[in-house]
Amino acid sequence: MAITWDNADGKWEFYLDSVHRFSIDNFRTGQIVPNNSLIIIGQEQDEFSGGFSPDQALQGCLSRLNIWDTVLPVEVVVSFAKDPGYDNGNVLSWSFLRHHLSDIQASQPSNVVSSVGKSNVALTFSQMSNLNYAVLPYDGSIIAQLTVCTWIDLTASSTDAPCLISYATSTSFNEFYIFFYESKCLISLESQKYE
Numbered sequence: 257m258a259i260t261w262d263n264a265d266g267k268w269e270f271y272l273d274s275v276h277r278f279s280i281d282n283f284r285t286g287q288i289v290p291n292n293s294l295i296i297i298g299q300e301q302d303e304f305s306g307g308f309s310p311d312q313a314l315q316g317c318l319s320r321l322n323i324w325d326t327v328l329p330v331e332v333v334v335s336f337a338k339d340p341g342y343d344n345g346n347v348l349s350w351s352f353l354r355h356h357l358s359d360i361q362a363s364q365p366s367n368v369v370s371s372v373g374k375s376n377v378a379l380t381f382s383q384m385s386n387l388n389y390a391v392l393p394y395d396g397s398i399i400a401q402l403t404v405c406t407w408i409d410l411t412a413s414s415t416d417a418p419c420l421i422s423y424a425t426s427t428s429f430n431e432f433y434i435f436f437y438e439s440k441c442l443i444s445l446e447s448q449k450y451e
């Protein structure tokens with residue numbers, strides 16, 4: 257799956273299995289996403305680095321997650337779904353992450369484990385638990401555009417609203433988050449709080 261967002265016109269695009277599924281216009285036009293943040297994979301932050309709920313845990317497998325602070329061209333986004341590489345997102349890079357999966361586990365008590373499977377290397381979120389997440393600090397540039405691409409395989413028993421990513425700063429949690437369930441995507445930026 258992939259999403260893109262551009263603050264110039266507020267356009268969100270959502271792609272699934274290399275197919276463009278929907279667009280939203282005028283979404284948070286002109287807003288920026290601050291830096292000095294925590295990116296949390298697999299849980300939604302009700303507070304900075306905390307406030308997790310088991311029913312918002314991601315349960316399944318995730319690989320080749322990359323985040324860019326630009327809007328990548330459609331043909332590039334589609335090509336990732338058809339032929340995913342490791343890639344080098346400049347906000348979050350799977351080519352970096354895949355070599356630091358053990359560091360992620362060591363830095364955070366978590367049920368997340370790395371595994372070798374059909375995606376070669378993946379983060380496996382094994383339980384519906386509020387310990388089921390991975391934490392990645394981000395101190396790069398302020399974000400005015402986004403592309404998020406990932407390969408994801410949710411466990412069939414996943415319920416409610418599994419959170420793929422939440423992005424929070426110390427002064428404002430939920431700068432953005434992405435929920436993904438039932439082949440749908442719920443996205444938001446600051447000021448929309450999902451409890």
Ligand SMILES: [Ca+2]
Nearest residue numbers: 300302309451
């Ligand atoms: Ca929550």
